Amino acid sequence: MVTYKVENGFNNSYDxxxxxxxxxxxxxxxxxxxxGFEYYGKDKMLHSISDWLIRIWEELQALPFNRExxxxxxxxxxxxxxxxxxxxxxxxxxxxxxxKEKLDELHNKFExxxxxxxxxxxxxxxxxxxxxxxxxxxxxxxxxYNKKNWFKSFSxxxxxxxxxxxxxxxxxxxxxxxxxxxxxxxxx
Numbered sequence: 001m002v003t004y005k006v007e008n009g010f011n012n013s014y015d016x017x018x019x020x021x022x023x024x025x026x027x028x029x030x031x032x033x034x035x036g037f038e039y040y041g042k043d044k045m046l047h048s049i050s051d052w053l054i055r056i057w058e059e060l061q062a063l064p065f066n067r068e069x070x071x072x073x074x075x076x077x078x079x080x081x082x083x084x085x086x087x088x089x090x091x092x093x094x095x096x097x098x099x100k101e102k103l104d105e106l107h108n109k110f111e112x113x114x115x116x117x118x119x120x121x122x123x124x125x126x127x128x129x130x131x132x133x134x135x136x137x138x139x140x141x142x143x144x145y146n147k148k149n150w151f152k153s154f155s156x157x158x159x160x161x162x163x164x165x166x167x168x169x170x171x172x173x174x175x176x177x178x179x180x181x182x183x184x185x186x187x188x
Contacts, residue, residue, distance in 0.1 A: 026052045079155060086148045096142045102181060107135045110161075134161075154181060 021038065022045045029035025039045050091099065114127050134157055141150055 024048050026055075029055075080152075083148055083151055083155075086151055088146045088148055090146050091142055091150070099142050099181065100139050103135050103138055107131060151181070 021040055023036065023038050024045065025034065025036045026048070027034040037048065039048060110131055111128055114124065114131065117124070117127075119127070138150075138154055138157065141153060145153060
């Protein structure tokens with residue numbers, strides 16, 4: 001039996017049943033985490049090794065992305081934990097106006113970044129129109145939702161915007177944007 005171990009969890013073992021029959025166990029497999037096959041002939045065995053190496057390469061390339069997703073998830077979890085400290089009160093007029101001003105600033109920054117993107121006029125128009133509607137919606141709900149629910153609504157919109165690959169340049173960290181809107185005693 002020959003076993004190749006690459007990185008924890010990746011392995012490929014071969015057991016020669018006869019001169020032309022090979023039993024192979026691979027992790028990662030083609031469809032599931034770990035799979036076993038029987039092949040006849042050296043060419044099929046070599047092809048299985050090549051396929052396995054391609055799957056490992058794809059998995060290794062995905063690791064930084066997966067780490068980034070886990071990092072974002074951790075930050076989002078921390079953010080939602082901070083929401084428990086936000087009161088169920090409604091915004092007073094002064095707080096509502098300050099939030100609306102911050103939303104206007106955010107709108108201007110986003111629009112400026114959208115205009116820098118290399119997209120068609122039609123796409124540009126659609127993106128700005130969508131941004132206008134989203135920001136308007138947030139402004140209208142300042143006096144409708146209580147503080148906790150407004151911040152949840154706001155954060156979900158920001159994190160949704162940040163998940164769009166074209167927006168990732170302008171929203172490097174959606175969680176930090178949300179924290180910038182939280183009341184002073186809720187940011188950490």
